[in-house]
Amino acid sequence: MTLRALLLVATALFSLGIYGLLTRRQAVALLLSIEVMVNAANLVFVAFARYGSAPGHPLVLFALAITVAEVAVGLALVLLLYRRHGDTLLELASEAKG
Amino acid sequence: MSPSVTLALVTLVAPLAAALLCVLLPPLRHRGTPAAAITVLGSLLATSAAGLLAMEDVAGRAIRATVPWMVVQGRGLGQVGVRLDAVSIPMLAVVCLVALAVQVYSLAYMHGESRRSYGRYFAYHALFLFSMNTLVLAPDLLQAFAGWELVGLVSYLLIGFHFDRPSAARAAVKAFWMTKLADMGFLFALLVLYGRTGAFSWDVALRPEVAEAAAGLIFLAVMGKSAQFPLHVWLPDAMEGPTPVSALLHAATMVAAGVYLVVRADPLFAQAHWVQGGMLWVGTITAVFAALLGLVQTDIKRVLAYSTCSQLGFMVAALGAGSAFAGYFHLGTHAFFKALLFLGAGSVIHAVHSNELKDMGGLGRRMPLTAVTFALGALSLAGIPPLAGFASKDSILTALEGRAGWIPWALLLSTAFLTAFYMGRVLVLTFLGKPSPAAAHAHESPPVMTVPLIALAIPTVLGGLLGPWLARGLGGEMHLHLGLTPVLASLAGLGGLALSLATYLRGREAPLAATLTALDRASAVDRVWAFGYRSVLLPLSAVLRWIDRYLVDGLMNGLGWGTLETGQALRPVQTGRTRDYALAVVVGAVLLLVLGAWR
């Protein structure tokens, strides 16, 4: 069924996002990976909205809104990080160490 | 709740309230006089209530009002409350009366103390009256034990009242340890009783071995509390406490609590014939031994202390002979005249500022009231008819007739002679003859001190009349009879007194006095106990202290240290790197998914 195919693709997408989340050193790159993951989730919702019965579309809209908010705040944090350390590498934000 | 029970509760609650007020409101205590006022007021209430109770006729019946204590599975472990009968009411009256007299006397006697000490003193007195009444009114042995231990505590506090004096502190500790050792007997007796009967009552029929065991164990505690040989050594040292304390606790009431307990638990002791036999001999030996030592004491209080010990021996012997009445009767009369003697001694000590007999003399002229009341007390103690002491001593000797081949009877008769003899000595050395330098400026004590003396003198003289009343209450009879024993007892008393006056007025010393003094100084029994303390108790304490410090504390400290170390070891987990945390999240999510899929 195409639903299954779609779900598998979405899972693959999500996994790729995880890989990026765990691998990238730049803060912005992290945000990109998160975007990919959110996208995968939205895809699942839409797929189910088509092939099953779920309140998919409104959920996607709200997920979008939330993501946008998150990106805004995230970029503000990246700016702060840059201002503090002159770069946006994640290791620089290690005050929670030890 | 019947009026009698209410009255009984007053005797408990009034002193308790006074004690609690003194404890919980330090200002009352620190200002001194308020604490004294509260305590005396409480005692007054208690005494009035006791007096009213005494006027009731409770012959043959008992009023019991209790509530269960420590309810487990619907049943209480023991009973707490009051028991009013012909045994508890007389003792209650005696205790409250003597306590009141002593407390009033103390108002003046303790005046030299600082205000804080004064207040502390009276707070202890209030606590004592409550504790003693708890013991007297106990409906079963459990509450009796509680009262017993409490009075032991107060005794420790009051013997060591002047705790900055090393001798006083040592005496308090000594008293505490010895009586505590003896109290183990009481504790084990409770265990035996509970194990066998599931209750703590003395009113049960037991198999002979059990009765003997229980009674024997209780008697062990009695030996400690009532200073019977060989556990008597703490009593002379207890004279370190203030004289009114010696009068109340260590003459009239607390030391008599042992005797009272045996009277109270008579149904139990009546089943234990071997124990009674033992009591007969222990009492007799104590009486003789203590009287001999009392003869050569130089401190007036120590004379009276050994005298108390000796008279307690009389009571115990009577109990051993099976006559609870005789022992109880003598307990009552002794309480009055011994308290009188101690308070009188206090009056004298106050006047000459010394306890030593050599610092006294010729005080009869200077302190007439004290002298007369003291003399009355001494005569009563010596068993001169028709004073109270004669009546009660006679009942004891009568009870001993024929027992154990007349030997205890003969020994106690001789002791009666000795008693009169050593009291004569005291009378002569204190009130007659030429005054010593210290006594030259003595004067009579203030009324606050002399009125209690007079008050106590009345039952000292007339107390014998109450004998029949007491006997009826206990289900027996007492009548005055003219027989061998009373005549011999009177002769012993009079003869002892006469001989004593003859000896000491001429400045001579009694025969064998030097031997006895040497015996006293050797204090063999005391040394044995001291050795036991040093070589058994202290090492045991040291071992326990080690266990507590290194094992118990060590365990706790170790746990604390372990926790801290573990925390330190786990610190590297917090790397501060975002990616590591993200990895943790992902791994956790995967695990949760796996878990979810498995269900």
Next chain:
Amino acid sequence: MSEELGFGLLALALVGVPAVRVVTCRDLVRAILWLAATLLGTAVLYALLHAPFLAGVQVLTYVGGVVTLMVFGVMVTRKHEATAFTIDGAARLRGALAALAFFVVVAVAILRTDLSSLTPVEPPSTQELAFSLLDRYLLAFEVASVLLLAAIVSAVVLARRRDPAPAAAQEAATLREGSTP
């Protein structure tokens, strides 16, 4: 079956390939552009799944808004030298393992689930969607608007101009030269 396979391959091509480039590309700006491609691909998929409105919104919000924002963000925080080592070597292995583990677990779950009972339905039309937003999902709608407001305000507050830290720049330089921490 073949429909499934075909759809799957199409989806992979549309979104899978760009996504891979997003997480592997060294140059940040390129990575962002690949993200845009992923998002566009997703929009196409939405359209194919009878969700035209969502496709439109996706393009507008994500590609138009978010991606633009990202580009600006990168531009502002750019250093002059080339951004090397944006991927951590040692972390690659465990990242791959974790991602793989996740994929396997979920894929297995999907494959074992019986989806045949589900029948295709027609997703809500735009008008239906609009109505439901103001009807069933009114509370969520309002909350979302509050959230957006909060996000704006906090972003502004956080990003306010403050004094720069010269010492920190030194530390950042040493870090970039070194290997994995």
